[in-house]
Amino acid sequence: MPDDFEVRATERIESLGDDIDTASFAASFDLFRLGTRVMGDFDSSVHRPLGLSLAGFRVLFTLWVHGSLGVREIAHLAGVSRAAVSGVVTTLEREQLAIRQRDQADGRLATVRLTQTGEERLRAAYRAQNERERQLFADLEPDELAAFTATLRKLLTVRLDDPTDR
Numbered sequence: 001m002p003d004d005f006e007v008r009a010t011e012r013i014e015s016l017g018d019d020i021d022t023a024s025f026a027a028s029f030d031l032f033r034l035g036t037r038v039m040g041d042f043d044s045s046v047h048r049p050l051g052l053s054l055a056g057f058r059v060l061f062t063l064w065v066h067g068s069l070g071v072r073e074i075a076h077l078a079g080v081s082r083a084a085v086s087g088v089v090t091t092l093e094r095e096q097l098a099i100r101q102r103d104q105a106d107g108r109l110a111t112v113r114l115t116q117t118g119e120e121r122l123r124a125a126y127r128a129q130n131e132r133e134r135q136l137f138a139d140l141e142p143d144e145l146a147a148f149t150a151t152l153r154k155l156l157t158v159r160l161d162d163p164t165d166r
Contacts, residue, residue, distance in 0.1 A: 046125060053088070055078075059074055059098070060118055062078040092112075092118065099115055
């Protein structure tokens with residue numbers, strides 16, 4: 001059942017015309033709200049208490065999964081801009097959680113990897129985050145959670161048109 005905010009928002013967007021797809025609006029609206037809520041919760045209850053930003057966690061997690069990567073690859077995989085990754089890596093280096101190594105042939109290029117301390121911090125952060133994940137999905141039956149995950153994976157394959165190509 002939609003809550004009052006969604007009902008009101010739907011009524012407002014319906015006033016824009018008959019061509020508005022309210023089912024797509026509701027799905028996007030709820031997905032955005034859920035994502036914002038979950039990321040905010042993870043940030044405040046898990047990552048900040050461990051001395052990490054959400055972006056810092058995403059970079060550490062990406063490096064943990066893939067090993068040594070360049071800034072461009074980290075940005076793509078973590079969903080963070082290259083400029084943000086550079087700043088995050090600088091912070092992670094200062095806290096001795098990651099090391100940036102310059103390419104010998106081209107000093108403009110660098111790869112980043114976790115330190116042992118970075119891996120330990122990432123493991124602690126992910127264990128705490130996984131507890132929050134369990135709480136979030138506790139009311140779903142295993143088949144509901146599997147269907148939800150399958151739907152998200154399907155949506156992740158959708159390639160949206162690039163508005164700058166117009």
